[in-house]
Amino acid sequence: MSPRIGLDLNTILKAATEIADAHGIEEVTLASLAKKLNVRSPSLYNHIDGLPGLRKKLAVYGLELLYSQWKRAAAGRSGEDAVHEIAKAYIAFARTHPGLYEATLLAPDSWDHDVQRAGGKMVDLALGVLKDFELEGEPAIHAVRGLRSILHGFASLEQKGGFGLPLDLDVSVRLIIDTFLAGIHAIKQNEKKYAK
Amino acid sequence: MSPRIGLDLNTILKAATEIADAHGIEEVTLASLAKKLNVRSPSLYNHIDGLPGLRKKLAVYGLELLYSQWKRAAAGRSGEDAVHEIAKAYIAFARTHPGLYEATLLAPDSWDHDVQRAGGKMVDLALGVLKDFELEGEPAIHAVRGLRSILHGFASLEQKGGFGLPLDLDVSVRLIIDTFLAGIHAIKQNEKKYAK
DNA sequence: TCCCCAAAACTAATACCATTAGTTTTAATA
DNA sequence: TATTAAAACTAATGGTATTAGTTTTGGGGA
Numbered sequence: 100m101s102p103r104i105g106l107d108l109n110t111i112l113k114a115a116t117e118i119a120d121a122h123g124i125e126e127v128t129l130a131s132l133a134k135k136l137n138v139r140s141p142s143l144y145n146h147i148d149g150l151p152g153l154r155k156k157l158a159v160y161g162l163e164l165l166y167s168q169w170k171r172a173a174a175g176r177s178g179e180d181a182v183h184e185i186a187k188a189y190i191a192f193a194r195t196h197p198g199l200y201e202a203t204l205l206a207p208d209s210w211d212h213d214v215q216r217a218g219g220k221m222v223d224l225a226l227g228v229l230k231d232f233e234l235e236g237e238p239a240i241h242a243v244r245g246l247r248s249i250l251h252g253f254a255s256l257e258q259k260g261g262f263g264l265p266l267d268l269d270v271s272v273r274l275i276i277d278t279f280l281a282g283i284h285a286i287k288q289n290e291k292k293y294a295k
Numbered sequence: 296m297s298p299r300i301g302l303d304l305n306t307i308l309k310a311a312t313e314i315a316d317a318h319g320i321e322e323v324t325l326a327s328l329a330k331k332l333n334v335r336s337p338s339l340y341n342h343i344d345g346l347p348g349l350r351k352k353l354a355v356y357g358l359e360l361l362y363s364q365w366k367r368a369a370a371g372r373s374g375e376d377a378v379h380e381i382a383k384a385y386i387a388f389a390r391t392h393p394g395l396y397e398a399t400l401l402a403p404d405s406w407d408h409d410v411q412r413a414g415g416k417m418v419d420l421a422l423g424v425l426k427d428f429e430l431e432g433e434p435a436i437h438a439v440r441g442l443r444s445i446l447h448g449f450a451s452l453e454q455k456g457g458f459g460l461p462l463d464l465d466v467s468v469r470l471i472i473d474t475f476l477a478g479i480h481a482i483k484q485n486e487k488k489y490a491k
Numbered sequence: 492t493c494c495c496c497a498a499a500a501c502t503a504a505t506a507c508c509a510t511t512a513g514t515t516t517t518a519a520t521a
Numbered sequence: 522t523a524t525t526a527a528a529a530c531t532a533a534t535g536g537t538a539t540t541a542g543t544t545t546t547g548g549g550g551a
Contacts, residue, residue, distance in 0.1 A: 102517075102518060102519060102520080102524090102525060102526045102527050102528085103516085103517055103518055103519075103526075103527045103528050103529085104517095104518075104519085104527090104528085105517095105527080105528045105529065106528085106529095128507095128508070128509085129508080129509060129510090130507080130508060130509080138528095138529075138530095139529075139530065139531080140508085140509075140510085141509090141510075141511080141512095141529085141530075141531085142528070142529050142530070144510080144511090145527070145528050145529075146528090149509070149510070150508095150509065150510095204451070204452075204455050204457070205455075206455065206456075210456055215459060218457065218459070219459070222460075237462060238470075240460055240462050240467075241462070241466065241467045241470045241471070242470075242474070244449070244452075244458060244467045244471065245445070245467070245470070245471040245474055247448065247452060247457070248444070248445050248446075248448030248449040248452060248471060249441070249444050249445055249448055250444075250448065251448040251451060251452055251457075252443065252444030252445055252446065252447040252448025252449070252451065253440070253444040253448070255400070255447060255448065255451060256400075256440075256443060256444060256447055259400050259401075259402065260402075260406055261400070261414065261443070261447075262440060263411060263414070263415070264418075264436055266433060266436050266437070270437065271436075271437045271440045271441070274434075274437045274438075274441070275437065275440065275441035275444065277478070277482065278438070278441055278475060278478035278479060278482060279474060279475070279478055280478070281477070281478040281481035281482050281485075282473070282474035282475055282476070282477040282478030282479075282481065283474060283478075284481065285477035285478065285480065285481045286473065286474060286477050289477075298495090298496060298497045298498050298499085298546075298547065298548060298549085299497075299498045299499050299500085299545085299546055299547055299548080300498090300499085300546095300547075300548085301498080301499045301500065301546095302499085302500095324536095324537070324538085325537080325538065325539090326536080326537065326538085334500075334501095335500070335501065335502080336537090336538075336539085337500080337501075337502085337538095337539075337540080337541095338499070338500045338501070340539080340540090341498075341499050341500075342499090345538075345539070346537095346538065346539095
């Protein structure tokens with residue numbers, strides 16, 4: 100059932116990740132990847148469905164890795180502490196794996212089933228963390244969208260060199276999350292006031 | 296001093312914008328652009344410095360356009376109203392010009408002088424709006440980073456189909472900005488309390 | 492009015508790239 | 522040890538950007 104052992108998908112994804120993190124996702128070509136793996140480009144088609152297929156698998160691979168680090172960051176924590184930790188983990192991932200992080204957002208058609216599922220796991224984890232703030236249902240979904248926007252926006256802008264001013268970026272992350280959490284609390288309070 | 300009139304840069308940028316908005320920035324190639332302009336690709340080199348040069352000019356073009364719409368949105372407004380309006384304008388721009396919006400963030404080297412200047416204008420405008428919240432100096436810069444992260448993150452995730460759940464996106468924007476503003480106020484209040 | 496010339500467009504050629512088709516190699520299994 | 526299916530290969534095609542060198546052209550100076 101296995102008449103020959105050559106490359107395997109994981110080896111390919113790791114090599115692609117190295118290229119992406121070192122030189123950017125656009126430098127991940129079948130040509131550069133084949134060279135790194137000491138193979139001719141057409142050989143890669145035995146394992147992946149062309150460049151688009153590689154990018155999709157890389158997106159899922161990155162999302163799974165990000166999710167695992169997110170889960171570790173949230174483990175044993177709750178409330179504001181948990182939010183700060185997953186935020187730090189998210190930003191750290193984008194810094195450690197700039198190219199792979201790019202890949203997670205570059206899904207050819209983001210509607211792909213595997214990408215959806217991997218992304219859904221992250222949304223579920225975020226929803227779980229926000230339960231500590233008495234957020235459920237639609238308000239929770241809006242809040243998760245807010246948190247994701249903050250994290251992706253910050254990671255993306257930092258990566259593209261969008262923050263030019265010489266001011267500590269980690270401080271910014273902490274303050275932005277603090278502001279987000281303070282806002283959640285304030286709005287909750289406001290709701291309770293009117294509910295009386 | 297002008298022995299022949301052919302294409303001009305603005306015509307090229309408009310055509311590139313149309314392709315980008317209709318089919319995505321990656322479909323803006325010298326080949327596709329030349330075809331749209333009824334010209335052979337090498338002719339474009341008389342006006343732009345290759346594909347990287349085109350992308351840079353497109354980034355600046357997009358930033359200027361976004362800035363102009365931002366300025367219009369902020370005109371005559373202040374405080375929370377102004378923040379909500381520039382947020383809506385930002386998201387609207389990303390929706391109207393998805394490809395051009397992509398281009399603004401895809402600066403080859405974001406450290407380019409023209410890109411920096413165009414981006415700086417937007418930061419200055421945001422700083423001006425936040426002055427209404429008694430924010431200046433470093434806290435203001437952190438706050439602008441937060442606002443930019445929210446807006447870019449939301450626009451980017453929406454564009455890539457990252458928000459899968461069937462829940463009104465405009466409501467999300469409004470709530471996220473409300474949360475951001477409530478957070479700014481809450482932290483301000485907190486500072487004042489401790490300052491006593 | 493006509494000529495000039497520089498800018499703009501062109502053709503031709505090169506070097507990448509992804510992808511497909513068809514062939515050869517190879518190693519686990521039977 | 523022979524089989525065989527997977528995996529790697531070579532060859533070929535068509536798309537891309539880019540450079541070099543040539544031709545076209547139209548506004549300004551004679």
